[in-house]
Amino acid sequence: MTAVLVPQLSLSMEEARVSRWLVEDGAAVRAGQLVVEVETDKATVEIEAQAAGVLRIVAREGAIVAVDGVLAELEAALPSAASQERADGAGTAPVPVAHAAESAVLAPRAGRSGPVASPAARRVARERGIELAAVRGSGPGGRIVTRDVGGIPAEEGRASADGDDRLREAVVANIAASWQQIPHVHIGAELAADGVMRARAAVAPGAGVTVTDMLVVALARALGEVPELNAVRRSDGSVERSAAVHLSIAVATAGGVVAPVIRDAGSLTLADVARVRSRLVEAARHGTLDGHELSGGTCTLSNLGAHPVDFFAPVVSGPQVAMVAAGRVTDRPVALDGLLGIRPRMWVNVALDHRAADGEAGGRLLAALERQFTLLPGGTA
């Protein structure tokens, strides 16, 4: 006898409300068949039966059930072929094979949803805040193994060269998965960058504050106004918004791009951001970032403005929902009150996971960002 349980769909989830049963009480269901709809505070989710059997409803529509609580029980309709074999097995001669067959690898299990991952990979992913659903497994039968989640973190003492390779592999794997799975929509605009230039002029020489830092501050605050883009998408499709903005910033290193996270960027001053960003970039370039610094981002900023890049369309970094790409600040002719003027302008592109957000949100973010540029400090802290 197995059961249909309430899955843990997000870390903060404690219970769900049974919204609608999709099958009747006593119906025979297949393994994998969707049987019930439940509502959490974030989303409505359909849950499948893990095994075939006769469904006995335990929680009626409208009931509130805690995570791991029983929604229904599944009675085995007939003994499965496997259990029949076991019953017969006593007299069967064991097959003398030197190792277990590959077919013993489990297919991904539904219900308590999660991909197949080795215990070690689960631990590393947990420690790094990597969402297993976004990772493609390269192990046997598609099992996610530690190399898929960045290998063993540096503090466990492995040679850093190996660690770098594995990190790169994980990044590449994530990019590939994101490219393949995420339907992108790009919302771009040429924003007024006057505020950015003013803030730059106000920075004391040697203070180490860069345009990237300004973008971090402005974007973090802008995301406060468009919270649906400060979010990650779960494998079941629900979108979990984050209260705080943990901004990943793309850093180019000799080994490839990495994205360390500036935690709670929305509460930091420009000087704070500069300090944190500087340390993270340094660590990234030396390959000494640890797992915690690479995980938990809720949105990514990629600034190619140091190069003659006006506009680019990045790949969203799954499971995040949005990535903001900034080009260089450059003086451009603009129309001001009917007259021609020269103003500093910056192209910004908001790339979105269209499953989780609409273009309209991208537009709102661009507007908020442009406004935040004007609010950048004219003097530093």
Added chain:
Amino acid sequence: MATTAAPITTTLTMSEAINQALREALDGPEPIMIIGQDIGPYGGTFGVTRGLFEDYGEERIRDAPLCESGTVGYAIGLAVTGVRAVCEIEFFDFVGVAMDQIFNQAAKLHYFTGGKLTVPLVIRTPIVARMGMGPQHSQSLESWFMHIPGIKIAVPSNAADAYGLLRSALVDQNPILFVENVRLYGRRGEVELGEAIPFGRARIAREGTDATVVALSGMVDEALVAADRLAERGISIEVIDPRTLAPLDMETILDSLRKTMRLAVAHDAHRTLGFGAEIAARCMEEAFDYLDAPVERVACLDVPIPCTPSGIESVYPAAADVVAAVERLVA
């Protein structure tokens, strides 16, 4: 050779190393008798006790009649009354005949007498695997004894370990099963004379990063050959030789597993309930979150061991099987 104060390093075969350790004990002050079939003038079926009879005499180097049970029983009687006993069982397969004396008597006497009796008994016996002697003369049965609390087990894979572990065994107050290996008797190695190796300390035979292979007895060499082959493909394995199964140095194995996250066990014993089964269970219990793949077992097939050469080849594991297991681990 008399015992020396300063360590001397010399090259010996495993057989010579065992012989040397026995001599050192015979030269010592403690009364000791070596007893078993054919160990006297014949020097032992595999020549390990060669020369002892001539040098130490028939009272101390005593051929016993062909009765393993009675012989081990007599050895226990000697041990509990102040004479250290070293009993040779000619082939590991013959332990069955002496089973009650080993697992019910020797292993338990100290315990059920509340510590009143001690049993300083070493039972030496070789694994005679891969020699084509057939099902009753080919088995590795060490896991049977891991199951019994009260008996220590040593499984040396080289001359130095054989010497060092036997030296420890010969001053231990407990019953010890000392598992030798006919295929390894002739292997030469550097032996540091005068040095005892404590039980419960594994040896890292080769360091590596991608997978751990825990190998016993004859499979240690096979694992090292596999390591070379794997290295050519860029896979680095760590080979651990536990050396003693009771007490077992699980910490060294677990430390390695936490480093590599992949583990295979290789032994000549049958797969089912061989030593590998215990290691797999403990890895799962004590380091579940460090397993990147299931524990692999490279073992003798679960069939009685045939005589024919092609049968032996197919039944026993070899370096190629270790390679294949590691490849599955890193897949």
Added chain:
Amino acid sequence: MTIAPVPVEESVPGPRPELTGESLLALYREMVRVRSFEEEVIDAFGKGLIPGSTHPCIGAEAIKAGALSTLAAEDLVFATYRGHGEALIKGVEPVSMMAELMGRATGLCKGKGGSMHLSDPSVGLISTNAIVAGHIPMAGGAALSCQFRRTGQVVLCFFGDGASCEGEFFEAMNMAMLWKVPLVFVCENNGIAISVPTSKSQATPDIADRARGFGMPASIVDGNDVLAVQAAVAEGVERARAGGGPTFVECKTVRWERHSAFSAGGSDPAEQRRAWQRVDPIPRFRKALLFWGIATEAELEDLDRGIRAAIRSIREEAERAPFPAPDSIYEDIFAP
């Protein structure tokens, strides 16, 4: 040839032996002590104070007392799980022995061995053993050890007719005779092994013949005649001490009504009880002592009463002993 124990009422004491009154009374005292202890044990078992099972040697006291009276303090003894008599007579402290049967921490073996696994090397009782015939090769090895170390010690090994069918028994005898070890095999043939009478398990009725097959000097005695046992075993001990090798003494006796305190009786427990009581060695020896004027009826009764009282207080003291701490199960698996 078959010898059987003579029933008490038919027994006729021979001439007074050339032994001191003191040594004769000592034999009697030991038999009564063992009988009292075993009766106390059976009672305690019935009250749930003794875990597992226990195998009283009631009816066989003459074999234990007679054989053990020939030993010096430094000689060694091995016995079966029916070994309380050997342990007591060899000199094991009785309170610790009773406490051991009751599984107490202050028991002889810290409560770890119980009734079937007694050991006190300090008085020469090496081991009683729960595997039939398991101890016999060990006894041989102990005797070999005494020979090897040239200590002059002798080993007695007690066992029953059941053990005489085990392979290890034959192996041990062969080696004992081969190496001429200082060992006396004392075989208690009580005609039955748990439920199977020797008529159904032995190809020949006399176990001593098996020893003769190895060329070993062997004798058969009425096991319920304590002096006959003593004489036969003494001869073996003397031979052993002189380096003449092992001796086999088969003592015919009748078993107590059950195999163990735990077993149900056979088909006719009342008849089985009558059978051993008919040939009970204690009243038989008492009859002889009275006949020889070694003691009066009253003196013997006093002796009996005194011993029973002493055993009773031993049992009571043992009952008050503490149980072992739970963690003690992990102790003594290995010697340091």
